[in-house]
Amino acid sequence: MSLDLAGRVAIVTGASRGIGLGIAHVLAAHDAHVILVARGAGDTLEQAEQQVRSGSGRVLSLAGDVSDSATAAAATRLAHREFKRLDVLVNNAGVLEDGLIGMISESRIRNTLAVNVAAVLHFTQAGARLMASGPSGSIVNVSSIIGTHGSTGQMLYAASKAAVIGATRSAAKELAPKGVRVNALAPGYIDTAMISALSPAIHQQRLDSIGMQRIGTVADVADVALFLASDLSRYVTGQVIGVDGAMLI
């Protein structure tokens, strides 16, 4: 049993940057065919394609709004048309909206739940059928330590990422008889553009809360996603795996 993904087909949402780009890269490096899905303009996706292309598999991309079910249908149809199979689905796309209770607008609530939750449901619905028609499948949902533990000023984000965990556990039970595994990652404080807006004081506070005394890297998360995508995790489903260096919040 190995990490070799040759011949396997993966869809990664939110794949134009950050954790999604890192996961797409590591899957491609292990020879999977990878379909990148992101809202980004053509240039952004083209750049991502070039960055991801590193193994023997093909790298394709699809621009679209992940919260629109038509994007999920189009991505799955692309996998079906080009490869006739889907082995790995990484629901990574997400938005981080901080806001104290009483200061969260309805539009931010709608947008966050659409991107962080509805997109996961759309892609799972579309992807699971194609997966189930193949030998096996693995869905990896990217949640957050905020979804498992909560955090001041992040009620909205926490609610959306907790919903991802509920979806993960339910889908794992429903899809297990079909050979499709469903797990979630709960990254802690990871060095991506998402945290660039934090003040130096908050940044230091977060760093001080990490037992391993360093910020997490995209590679730290991507390697766990690779494990969940591969047959090394063949008997693991319905789990939420923290990737947080013993962060306390």
Place this chain on the structure above:
Amino acid sequence: MTDLTSLTMRVRAIFIEALQLDDGIDARTLRYNETDGWDSVGHMTLVAALETEFDCMFETDDILDMSNFDKAVDTVRART
């Protein structure tokens, strides 16, 4: 263009196999949640079997609308 008679027969054969129906059943009487075995679990089995047989992918709305045999035939015809 797929031959309609042939397509209808193929869809009927998939129904019988996926829902474990009697060979002699009148396909036009088949209805979701009324026909034995055609519950939500059976529906997903049926959808997967149709997608495999006709090498196509349905949309979620297609699946939700596929509430009787004729609609299933229409959906398959539209997607193939």
